[in-house]
Amino acid sequence: MALGTGVATVAAVAAAPELLEPDHLVVVDPVSWWVTGAALVLQAVALCFARPSPRSVLLVTAALALLVGVFTPTGIANITDAAVLIAVLRAALLVPARELRVLLPVAALCVAVGQAGDIVGSSSVPLPTVIGAAILQAIAIVGLPSVGVLAVTARRDAQRARTGESEAIRRERDALVQAAVAQERTGMARELHDIAAHHVSSIALMSAAIERQIDTDPALAKQQVRQVREQSRVLLDDLRRLVGLLRRDADAPDAIETLETIPALVDTARATGREVDLRVSGGGGDIGPLAQLVAYRMVQEALANAGRHAPDAACTVALDGSASDRFVAIVRNAPPASPAAPSREGFGLLGMRERAALVGGTLDAGADPDGGWTVRLTLPSEAPEPSELPERSEPSEPSELPGLPGPPADSRKDPA
Template sequence: MFGSVQAWSRRHEKVAAVLRVAPLGALCLLTTVLYAGSGAPDGGVHPGVIWYVGVSAALVVPLVWRERPRLSFAVIALVSFVQWLADVGPVPANVAVLIALWGVAYRCAFRWALAALLVTEVGVLLLLIDRLVPTFGMFSTGSILVVTIWLTGLYARTRRHYLEGLEERAERAERERDQQARMAAAAERARIARELHDVVAHNVSVMVVQADGAGYALDHDPEQARQAVTTISRTGRAALAEMRRLVGVLRENENADPDYTPQPGLDQLEKMVRESAVPARFRVGGTPTDLPEGQQLAVYRIVQEALTNALKHGGPGVRADVEIDFTGPDVLVRVSDDGRGAAAPRSADGHGLIGMRERVGMYGGDVSAGPLRGGGFEVLARLPMAEAT
């Protein structure tokens, strides 16, 4: 189909070239008829008609070669020079020189356009020498006409290149837009994958720790084992519910009903801390502000990940303090525990701190995590409220 469109475009260009020549050809034909009708003194055909028709045809026909402007101008200039040598007077078809000059300026490089301008100026000078006594004013008048037509051709060429550049930039912008859309989709999938990792890592860690505790307490403290099993059941259901929500976003089935459950935020933070497997004290300093949902989710996940780390590495009987401070220009999130701290074994495949830094980095904040003096571990995150807003 694209080839047929190109073929149609080429045919259209040829037809347009013929139509551009048609007015000049019609003028030459009309002048030829009038010239021949005047007749010779003896009533026959005027003797200059043959020269007139031949020169006019030789000047007009090359204008059809629109795609080869240099050849067209060269032929017309050569015919005009032969016409001057044969002492044949100017005819209306000599306007073809100016049309061909415009074509060279429009379609060829500047050096060819300049060469065509100089050749045309020489032709103006030869015409004045042959027919009149040349003066500077007469030569200037002819040159102004020639240079004006030449400049219009250069302007049209510059305009054409500008429009072609705009079309190219528009196509490139469209390709970049499609690429950005694909990149955004990939980034969104990566974000959801990180969310899925956080959910699974937190809940599975809680379930593993509680299962281990239930196994140890099964013979010595059945009530504590029963509570641990209850916590495992509740955590498993919460993990399944949130995994269904995240996996539902990744589905490509358009007929599936999307889940519009909102992301957890500050409203759910106290409940999460209270239901955590790590006994924790929750405090809020200052007046909570309306943070964007993304920043609320970041605070929620930081606290969740910090409590998970306390549960995994803090040791038995670990307790935690969760503090959210709104008194300053930044939101401060501090989660500390009284566990083993520096003595706790480090996991080689942990991604919790990396995830925290990525979340906080999106809002221009920073996060630090490390053991405390005398034991325990602390996670401190700062999120600028002004930038977030």
């Protein structure tokens, strides 16, 4: 571009005397022509550095146009403005807008003054005409090109910004999807733990009882075998339902455990030969289906833990919905006859606490002063339409909660 501009402008200056002098349009001055030609060459050389130094090139080309117009007027000195036009286009593309606020007015002033000096020095034109021509030349060489380039670059920058924003939104969406997938996997692991730990523990306890009873009480052993088969069927049904929910299968059963299914859970634990007492007071409280599922899972997990840590200890399940603002579920097992074997810490208590926090509740678990263990779940009331729980009490037990001691702050190892 620099070479083309230089060749074109120098050729125009060289041909100007032959074209314009016979018609008396300009007065030939050899010195002025040579100076103008030299200035055009210098401008072409300067344009070669327009990319690395656009600011300096713009100022140099504008200053040469000013000098030629003022000191060597020929009537066509505005031909030097061609290089200024190229420099303006380069600067508008490469220089930040805050710097162009100074560079462009300076370049426009140089073009206007050079144009005015060339007109005044080569002809007799009224001053208003000179000023108008100078302003129009500055607008044509500096103003309009720079505005056009800045509009194009602004549109380009806006497009880049939109592209970057779209990319950022896409990355954020991918991150949210990954987080949701990770959360789903964690929830699936918790659900599998709750299902498998309870049923497998019950099957293991019943199998141990069958081993002792198969010779001494075959009838009872057969009953225990039927219980093992029933527990296995329930385990498979629960796993099948979980997989169906994960697949979003419309045909999968959508049954969900509630407070009304806790008595059946207690009956299943009793079928293993354990002593489990259920005490209910005040109905189900004003808690929603999700909170009821949390309560069911807590009782299920607590009974499974008690069966592993204290298989020979009596358990008490207390459900209290008498308060208007909360529902309390407590599972307590008496001290075991013999200390349980040490086991690795699992995720049962962590899963119960996470489930409780999900519905705004709290869960406390810890050892009692007498060596037993208590798990206490407190759920806030949330539903305007309560899910009623039928009153149920054992014949020889009182219906009120027995004032179980609150759990201390320590925690218990859960082998699940």
